[in-house]
Amino acid sequence: MENLDFKILKERSIQLRALYHKLERQHHGTEWSVEEDALAFLTDAGLIGRLTMSHQGRWPKGEGTVPELEHKLGECIWWLTVLADRMNIDINRVTDQFLTKTENLLK
Numbered sequence: 158m159e160n161l162d163f164k165i166l167k168e169r170s171i172q173l174r175a176l177y178h179k180l181e182r183q184h185h186g187t188e189w190s191v192e193e194d195a196l197a198f199l200t201d202a203g204l205i206g207r208l209t210m211s212h213q214g215r216w217p218k219g220e221g222t223v224p225e226l227e228h229k230l231g232e233c234i235w236w237l238t239v240l241a242d243r244m245n246i247d248i249n250r251v252t253d254q255f256l257t258k259t260e261n262l263l264k
Contacts, residue, residue, distance in 0.1 A: 170238040198236035
């Protein structure tokens with residue numbers, strides 16, 4: 158598996174979101190709003206918290222924690238990419254700005 162750059166991540170994320178929009182129209186007659194996407198992201202982020210507790214032995218989840226945790230981590234990155242795109246925010250630029258600003262503050 159090769160490294161995934163931001164451009165490819167964004168393209169694939171948008172394509173996948175379009176497929177989900179199609180399902181939403183089929184099942185509900187409308188696409189999810191940006192707010193609904195944000196809520197879905199927050200739900201998955203919360204699951205990462207619980208799965209992390211399980212992974213660290215602090216919550217009794219049982220077997221299968223690692224694959225589920227890995228899936229949710231990837232899904233949250235996807236959600237953030239989708240949310241940024243839907244709000245016309247360049248995820249690459251803002252991530253770079255955050256990293257640069259924080260690195261400079263901590264040096």
